[in-house]
Amino acid sequence: MNSLLVYLIPVGVLLIAAGAFEERRVARAVTVAMIAFAVVLLFYGLAGFAFQFGGVGLVNNAAGLRTLVREWSPLDVVLGTGWGIMGLSGFGVNIIPTNDDLMNIYLFHAALASTAVLLPILALAARVRSRVLLIGAIVLAVFFYPLAGNWMWGGGWLSQLGNTLRIGHGAVDFGGSAVLFIFGGFAALGALLGFGLRRHTEVTTAANIPEFPSAHLPLLMILGAFLFLIGMAAQTLGDPFLAKNSPTAQILFNLINAATGGLLLATLYGWFVSGEPAPMLAARGAVAGIVAVAASLPFVPSWAALAIGGVAGLLLPLTTYVVDRWMRVDDEGLIVSTFGVAGAWGVIALAVFADGQYGVGWNKTGTNNFLGVSGQGVTGILASPGFVPDSPGQIEAQLFALLAIALLAFVSSWAVFFVLRHLSSAPSRA
Numbered sequence: 001m002n003s004l005l006v007y008l009i010p011v012g013v014l015l016i017a018a019g020a021f022e023e024r025r026v027a028r029a030v031t032v033a034m035i036a037f038a039v040v041l042l043f044y045g046l047a048g049f050a051f052q053f054g055g056v057g058l059v060n061n062a063a064g065l066r067t068l069v070r071e072w073s074p075l076d077v078v079l080g081t082g083w084g085i086m087g088l089s090g091f092g093v094n095i096i097p098t099n100d101d102l103m104n105i106y107l108f109h110a111a112l113a114s115t116a117v118l119l120p121i122l123a124l125a126a127r128v129r130s131r132v133l134l135i136g137a138i139v140l141a142v143f144f145y146p147l148a149g150n151w152m153w154g155g156g157w158l159s160q161l162g163n164t165l166r167i168g169h170g171a172v173d174f175g176g177s178a179v180l181f182i183f184g185g186f187a188a189l190g191a192l193l194g195f196g197l198r199r200h201t202e203v204t205t206a207a208n209i210p211e212f213p214s215a216h217l218p219l220l221m222i223l224g225a226f227l228f229l230i231g232m233a234a235q236t237l238g239d240p241f242l243a244k245n246s247p248t249a250q251i252l253f254n255l256i257n258a259a260t261g262g263l264l265l266a267t268l269y270g271w272f273v274s275g276e277p278a279p280m281l282a283a284r285g286a287v288a289g290i291v292a293v294a295a296s297l298p299f300v301p302s303w304a305a306l307a308i309g310g311v312a313g314l315l316l317p318l319t320t321y322v323v324d325r326w327m328r329v330d331d332e333g334l335i336v337s338t339f340g341v342a343g344a345w346g347v348i349a350l351a352v353f354a355d356g357q358y359g360v361g362w363n364k365t366g367t368n369n370f371l372g373v374s375g376q377g378v379t380g381i382l383a384s385p386g387f388v389p390d391s392p393g394q395i396e397a398q399l400f401a402l403l404a405i406a407l408l409a410f411v412s413s414w415a416v417f418f419v420l421r422h423l424s425s426a427p428s429r430a
Contacts, residue, residue, distance in 0.1 A: 003104060006111040006238065008231030010037060010118050015224025016287060017122040017333035019280065029125035036121045036137040037114050044113045044141045045094025049106055051146035052113075052154050054087020059155035059364060060241065064101020071155060082160035086150050105240050109149070112180055112235070116148075117141045119184030120191040120413050123335045128195060132420045136413075140187060144412040148183045148405045153241070158404060161397045162365030168351075168394030169370075169378045170363040171401035175236045175294030177346035178401050183409040185340015189329065190413030195421045197330040218279035225283040229259055232290050236297055247358060251297045255290060258309030262289020262342075265313035284338050285313035291339055292346035296354060299378045304353035311349070312342040340406075347402045351395040354380035356387035 014033055021029050055071025071084035093106045117140045121133050151158040152173050162170035173179055236251050266285025270278040289309025293300075296308070319337040323329050329336070359377030361367040370376040371388040379390040 003107040003111070003238065005234035006108055006231055008227045009111060009235060010115045010231075012224045012226075012228030012231055012287075013115055013118055013339075014122065015227065016221050016284065016338070017125075017335060019218070019221035019224065019283075020333045021126050025126040029122070032125050032130045032133055033118060033122055035130070036125075036133055037118060039134055040114045040117045040137050040141040041110050042094070043138050044110055044146075045106060046092055046142075048113060048142045048146040049093050049109065050088065050090040051086045051143070052109070052149040053105065054089040054154075055084055055150075055156075056087065056154045056241075058084075059159075062101060064099045064105075067098075067102075071150075073157070075157070079164065082157065082164040084150065084154075084156045084160075086147055086156070087154055101240070108235075108238065108240060112176060113141055113145055113149070116145050116180045116184040116187070119181075119335050119339055120187040120417075122333055123188035123192055123331060124195060124197070124417070126332065127197065129424055132417075132424050136191070136416050136420055139416050140413065144187075144408060144416075145183060148408055149179050151404065152179050152401065158397075158401050159363045161400060162363055166393070167400070168390050168397040169359060169365045171397045172299070172350055172354075172359070172362060172378055172394075173295045173347065173401065174297050174299065175232065177291060177293075177295035177343040178405050181291045181294070181339040181343030182347065182402065182405045185336050185338075185343055186406045186409040187413035188331070188335040189323075189340060190410040190415075191417045192329050192331060192336075194414035194417035218283065221280050221283040225259075225286045228287055229255065229290060232294065236294070247298050250302070250358075253302055254293055254297050254300065254305035257302055257305040258289040258293035258312070259286040260289070261306040261309030261311075262286050262292070262313035262316075265310040266316050267313075269314060269317050281317065284334060285316055288312040288316045288338050288342035291342040292349060294343075295346045296350035298358045299350060299354040299380075301353070301355055301357075304349075304355075304382070308346060308349045308353065312345055315341055315345060344402055344406065347398050348395075350378070351380045351391075351398040353382055354378045354390075354394065355382060355384040356390075357384055 018030050054068055057065040057068040068090050070088040072088050073083045073085040075083035117137050121137050150156040158171040160170050161167040263282050263286040267277050267282040270281045289312045292312035293305050293308045316337050319341045323331050323336050356376045356379035362378050376387045380394050381389050381391045383389040
């Protein structure tokens with residue numbers, strides 16, 4: 001059931017983005033996005049899943065993963081094991097009969113892959129030809145998103161930095177701030193720039209709050225925000241790779257706190273500068289808070305989750321101004337600010353607020369003791385009494401993850417859509 005509820009995440013993302021489209025273009029944009037969603041599911045199962053999880057059996061002893069033990073990297077022969085870049089087994093998992101464990105993992109992570117790839121597609125959906133979007137979605141789902149997923153969740157090099165370079169517990173991303181939202185948000189930025197979608201007129205108010213089409217009610221985004229919250233709760237509690245002793249109550253409490261903090265700070269900012277609260281900004285603030293806290297859900301105390309969400313909500317209108325006015329990028333759905341920037345903040349926030357109470361042996365690091373302390377888990381600067389702050393170790397690991405995934409997403413998406421833009425505009429030959 002959790003595998004099905006996770007599909008509420010891309011549904012929520014779709015509603016949040018669609019609420020900002022012009023009415024004359026929203027039907028086409030949503031239709032193209034739904035087709036792209038189906039295409040991503042198909043091609044991710046054919047090849048993307050293998051590139052992401054083809055070597056996960058090397059770091060996970062679950063019986064159903066015994067066939068996924070091929071991880072490739074040219075660095076292994078020089079630096080030793082732990083530098084995996086992509087998997088090489090598990091192709092065609094959606095059409096070739098496999099065991100129940102493997103199928104459950106595919107169903108679960110196909111929803112997440114579709115979420116990450118839908119973000120750049122939605123950034124372009126109302127203004128770019130459908131065939132261009134579908135080709136771009138296939139390339140991102142098959143080749144580039146699986147690399148990010150492998151590095152963090154498939155036993156790849158970022159997750160193993162604690163073992164290879166003794167940097168913290170390696171890069172940690174519990175619920176997808178990096179893998180889903182840094183990738184999706186920065187891929188959206190790359191797609192917009194690669195396709196040359198720049199602003200030529202001012203479209204935001206002096207308060208840095210976007211002007212949404214008057215024909216659209218805020219209910220669409222509010223509904224999307226609630227569906228997104230439910231989907232993220234199912235994702236963080238139902239991941240087949242997670243330990244069975246995950247602190248369920250703490251995770252749910254932190255999700256609600258982060259959403260509350262993001263909603264309040266975004267709304268109060270808009271209220272202060274414009275004189276009235278903006279419901280659409282409130283909905284996006286809640287989503288930004290959830291995106292930011294996803295990386296650190298079980299690792300931080302409740303007050304920290306509230307702070308993480310609040311900062312994400314405040315960053316939303318501020319970075320919207322940067323993207324819109326300074327960079328002049330035509331991000332109609334505010335995808336870069338809502339997802340990419342919030343995800344980046346969330347990855348760094350873990351290295352500040354993780355208190356060491358949870359995550360013993362995370363990424364196979366510190367199984368017996370960590371920093372000389374028995375029972376210490378993933379830790380940032382603000383460690384609980386009795387634990388040792390892991391600084392700068394965890395900060396370095398999180399920065400590696402932020403830079404690596406943001407660069408991968410931006411450069412690959414820019415290149416894909418730059419090429420597709422010129423191919424689609426080239427005159428046909430008789």
